[in-house]
Amino acid sequence: MSSSKSSQPDYVTLVSGDGFEFVIPRSTACVSGTIRRMLDPSSRFSEAISGRCVLENISGVVLEKVCEYFCYNEKNKHQAHVPDMDIPPELCLELLMAADYLDT
Amino acid sequence: MANRRQTRNQIRGPHSALTDFLASNNISAAQIHQDHQRRLQEAERQAAVEEEGDVTVGHDEHHHVGELPEERKKRKRKEAVALANIKQSKEFARRKARRTGESDDDDEAIAREMMHERSRPLPGQLENCEACGKRFTVTSYSKTGSQGALLCAKCSKVLADDEKKLKAKKRGARSGRRQNQSNLLDGLIQQGALSLAEMCTKRVADNINDIEEFGDLPSQLLHRLSQILCKRRVLTPRTLNLFLRPGIDSIDIYDAAKLETDDFEKIFTLMPNLSCVNIRFAGQMKDKVIESMLGRNLKIKRLQLDAANLVSDTYWRRLFQNLGVQLESLKLSNLDFSLDDESVEVLCRCCTNLQRLKLKQCWKAGNHSLRAISNLSSLEHLSLSFVQEVHTEILLETISRVSPKLQTLSLEGFSNANDRLLEVVHDNCLTLKKLRFSHNAACSDAGFVRLFTDWENPPLEIVDLSSMRDLDNTNPESPTDAIGLASQGLVALMNHSGSRVQKLNISSCRHVSHSAFEEVFSHEKTYPHLKELDVSFHTVIDDYIVGRIFRCCPKIRKLVAFACFNLRDVQIPIGVALIGSLKAQDPMIVRSAY
Numbered sequence: 142m143s144s145s146k147s148s149q150p151d152y153v154t155l156v157s158g159d160g161f162e163f164v165i166p167r168s169t170a171c172v173s174g175t176i177r178r179m180l181d182p183s184s185r186f187s188e189a190i191s192g193r194c195v196l197e198n199i200s201g202v203v204l205e206k207v208c209e210y211f212c213y214n215e216k217n218k219h220q221a222h223v224p225d226m227d228i229p230p231e232l233c234l235e236l237l238m239a240a241d242y243l244d245t
Numbered sequence: 246m247a248n249r250r251q252t253r254n255q256i257r258g259p260h261s262a263l264t265d266f267l268a269s270n271n272i273s274a275a276q277i278h279q280d281h282q283r284r285l286q287e288a289e290r291q292a293a294v295e296e297e298g299d300v301t302v303g304h305d306e307h308h309h310v311g312e313l314p315e316e317r318k319k320r321k322r323k324e325a326v327a328l329a330n331i332k333q334s335k336e337f338a339r340r341k342a343r344r345t346g347e348s349d350d351d352d353e354a355i356a357r358e359m360m361h362e363r364s365r366p367l368p369g370q371l372e373n374c375e376a377c378g379k380r381f382t383v384t385s386y387s388k389t390g391s392q393g394a395l396l397c398a399k400c401s402k403v404l405a406d407d408e409k410k411l412k413a414k415k416r417g418a419r420s421g422r423r424q425n426q427s428n429l430l431d432g433l434i435q436q437g438a439l440s441l442a443e444m445c446t447k448r449v450a451d452n453i454n455d456i457e458e459f460g461d462l463p464s465q466l467l468h469r470l471s472q473i474l475c476k477r478r479v480l481t482p483r484t485l486n487l488f489l490r491p492g493i494d495s496i497d498i499y500d501a502a503k504l505e506t507d508d509f510e511k512i513f514t515l516m517p518n519l520s521c522v523n524i525r526f527a528g529q530m531k532d533k534v535i536e537s538m539l540g541r542n543l544k545i546k547r548l549q550l551d552a553a554n555l556v557s558d559t560y561w562r563r564l565f566q567n568l569g570v571q572l573e574s575l576k577l578s579n580l581d582f583s584l585d586d587e588s589v590e591v592l593c594r595c596c597t598n599l600q601r602l603k604l605k606q607c608w609k610a611g612n613h614s615l616r617a618i619s620n621l622s623s624l625e626h627l628s629l630s631f632v633q634e635v636h637t638e639i640l641l642e643t644i645s646r647v648s649p650k651l652q653t654l655s656l657e658g659f660s661n662a663n664d665r666l667l668e669v670v671h672d673n674c675l676t677l678k679k680l681r682f683s684h685n686a687a688c689s690d691a692g693f694v695r696l697f698t699d700w701e702n703p704p705l706e707i708v709d710l711s712s713m714r715d716l717d718n719t720n721p722e723s724p725t726d727a728i729g730l731a732s733q734g735l736v737a738l739m740n741h742s743g744s745r746v747q748k749l750n751i752s753s754c755r756h757v758s759h760s761a762f763e764e765v766f767s768h769e770k771t772y773p774h775l776k777e778l779d780v781s782f783h784t785v786i787d788d789y790i791v792g793r794i795f796r797c798c799p800k801i802r803k804l805v806a807f808a809c810f811n812l813r814d815v816q817i818p819i820g821v822a823l824i825g826s827l828k829a830q831d832p833m834i835v836r837s838a839y
Contacts (some may be wrong), residue, residue: 207441214438221819222425223438228445230452234460237445241466245441 153180154193155208161201169211170194174244199239206236207243288367324360331356358393376400432777432803434822442466450474453484464493475499482508495521502526509534513541520544525551525578535560539567547601549576554583561588565595574601576628581606586613593617603628605657612639619643628655628681637661641669648673655681655709664692671696681709683750686716690727690756693734697741704745708738711779712753730754732761739765739772747774752781752805759785766793779805781825787811795821 153170155163171177179188188194196204210226217223228236267273331337332352340355368385374397375390381397388401396404428435438444446466449456450473459467467488474480481503488496489512496512498504501524509530513519514537522545524530530553545568561584565572575596577584584607593599599621604610611633618627624647640662648654651674656662667688670680682688693710713729730738735757739746751757762785775798780786786809795801795818806812807825817823 210438210441210444214441217438219437221434221436223435225439225444225447228448230448230455233445233448233452234456234462237442237449237466238460238462240440240442240445241463243441 149182150192152192155204156193156195157199157201157204158197159201161204163204163208165208165211166215167192169208169215172211172214172245173207176243196243198242200235203232203235203239206232207239207245210245285367292367327360328353328356331359334359374400429822430824432822432824434802434820436820443469446470446473450477450479453479453487456487459487459490464495467493468495468497471497472499478502480504485512489515491516491518494518495523497521497523498525498527499523500526501530502528505529506531506533510537513538513543517541517543521547523547523549524553525549527551527553528555531555532557532560535564539563542567544571546571547574548572549574549603550580551577552579553577554579554581556580556583558583558585558588562591565592569595570598572596573598574626575599576601576603576605577607578603578605580608582608585609586611586617589614590617593620597621598623600624601626601653603655605630606632608632612636615639615643619646621647623650625650626653627651628653629659630655630657631659634661635659637663637665641665645669645673649675652676653679655679656683657681658684660685661687663687664689664695667692667696671700675702677702677705679707680705681707683709683711683713685713686728688713688729690729690731690734693730694737697734697737700741704742706742706745706774707748708742708746709748709750710738710754711750714753714755727756729756731756732758735761736764739770743770743772743775745774746772748777749775750777750779751783752779752807755782755784757783757785759787759790762786762790763793766790766797768796770797772798774800776800777803777805780809781805781807782809784808784810788813788815791815791823 149167151167152164153167153176155165155170155176157163167180171180176194178184179186179194180192182189199207206228213226337356337359340359341352368383368387370383371380372383372387372395373380375392375394376396377400379397381387383395384398386401387395387398388404390396390400390404439447446469450470453474459470462470467490471480471488474484475498478500480498480500482505485498485504485508488498493516496516496519501509504527506529509524509527510533512524513534527550530550532555535556548568565588575592584604586609589604589610590613594617600623602618602621602624603626604614605628610631612635615629615631615635616639618624618629619642627647640659644654644666648670654670654674654677656666659666662682662685664687666682670677710730715724715728717724727733730751731754735751735754762783778794778798778801780794783806786806788811791804791806791812792815794804795816801821803822803824805824809825810827812826815823815826
């Protein structure tokens with residue numbers, strides 16, 4: 142277990158349905174339960190082996206916002222009274238669906 | 246006759262009620278108009294005189310060359326009086342407050358500035374705009390620009406908009422702390438960021454009026470959205486439409502106060518698959534709605550209605566008969582005079598599969614209802630809050646008959662119930678998980694000790710024994726045999742249920758002593774599941790006890806302590822909400838876990 146963990150790269154790639162790729166730290170991506178389970182080495186999913194998650198049903202615009210949230214979450218991990226992240230109103234319903242799918 | 250003759254001599258137009266009223270109060274439009282004209286003329290005359298003075302002499306005394314000494318003295322005296330008057334005005338104080346930080350001799354300058362402003366053009370005159378230079382008509386809404394001259398309507402609007410923006414920004418900054426305090430009162434201590442889903446849900450709720458439809462949002466998100474919208478009281482007929490989706494089998498509306506009768510009918514028309522209905526503050530729900538519900542043969546299994554007090558008893562009975570055995574859960578609250586004993590009897594006769602029953606604040610329900618409830622053999626959850634006094638015997642019989650399967654027993658406001666009820670609970674309830682018995686002054690501490698000692702029931706998870714105390718005003722010191730839940734009772738309760746209890750409310754049980762709390766929260770004790778504790782109105786609670794509580798309850802998230810006046814400087818562990826302490830503004834003290 143420890144050997145497999147040490148061999149895991151620090152960054153993972155998230156790919157949107159329309160082909161945009163986002164390279165973000167593994168720890169931030171694991172804020173999402175869905176991605177965490179995808180990347181869990183014990184699952185032996187192809188995502189876990191390649192470190193590349195293709196999220197077919199999420200568009201690039203939404204995934205960009207999701208990645209922004211991952212970093213925002215990481216940054217504010219231990220703080221009380223965190224101000225809400227700015228979400229453009231036209232994006233919020235799509236983002237909500239994505240958040241539900243990603244278990245975030 | 247005399248009256249008519251008098252009026253014949255005068256020529257009059259049509260009389261309105263307002264004219265009559267004004268006349269009877271000695272108010273005449275003509276008079277008002279005349280006064281106004283006179284004032285305008287006077288002001289104009291004054292302005293003209295001042296302008297003349299300006300042309301010939303100017304402001305400074307060096308320029309008053311052609312003036313006679315007496316005239317100059319007179320003018321200066323007038324000016325001094327005017328300035329003194331201005332300095333006493335409210336407007337002057339306001340302006341001064343705005344310019345704090347500048348030197349004191351500024352007073353004179355401000356007063357002079359105001360005096361010159363007073364001679365500004367009157368409404369109706371033409372003037373050149375300070376900003377854009379255009380000629381415009383002065384109105385009373387014209388604003389003053391940065392150099393003291395007037396602005397045209399367009400520029401005034403721009404200025405007003407800018408001011409508004411500034412104000413809005415200020416408020417935004419302040420509401421953060423308010424929101425935090427408000428969250429604290431709700432027991433929400435936020436650590437780190439909110440989840441993305443929660444943040445988006447809030448954002449959707451913010452923009453609810455721009456949303457056309459929700460698409461295929463999953464029902465648990467719809468539920469959360471409904472909660473947020475209802476809390477903000479913006480669930481209107483328009484927003485309701487977003488929630489009406491034929492595929493979904495449940496609807497939860499926590500605040501239906503803004504919905505009309507038609508909207509309720511629409512719910513049942515558009516959602517034929519409904520099996521769980523939860524509508525609160527349903528004030529406009531009437532017989533018509535129930536009728537349309539009955540006509541559709543809905544498969545409702547769980548029904549919760551709050552404040553539907555316009556539904557008549559006939560329709561309640563028809564509803565119960567129609568739903569019959571398919572109904573598993575019924576919660577009715579705040580029905581006032583709408584549900585009578587006979588309807589409850591019909592309910593208990595027809596809906597024999599009821600597992601969960603809650604009747605709260607239904608004013609007409611009494612002894613007969615209670616007796617009818619005793620026939621419900623599959624009941625697992627029972628919550629009653631009656632307004633009418635009931636016979637203790639009937640209550641005891643009902644509880645003993647339904648208790649074997651009960652997981653929840655909640656009795657509020659049964660003031661007659663005494664230790665015998667506790668005995669019945671002790672002897673008959675064997676599967677209870679939640680026990681609420683509050684607002685009672687007849688049970689004794691010894692009764693509670695007997696209830697919780699050697700009770701076969703497994704440890705309780707939710708316990709609410711609030712307001713169990715002596716209420717005799719003539720005897721402020723409690724009687725020697727403690728009334729309500731007191732020291733011994735609390736110790737027995739925690740010995741019995743401490744290992745599983747998650748929520749405990751013992752507020753206002755005022756006879757628990759300091760030493761009893763010390764014993765309950767002593768070093769060797771832990772309550773591994775306790776998350777919420779309410780100890781309001783226990784004046785013996787002090788910093789030491791609260792510190793012990795935090796140590797004995799590793800999972801505690803919410804401690805309610807209103808009116809605990811001995812709480813001074815408590816160290817609050819991170820992630821715990823202490824509600825009601827005297828210093829509400831205290832920052833949360835961040836400390837590592839024990």
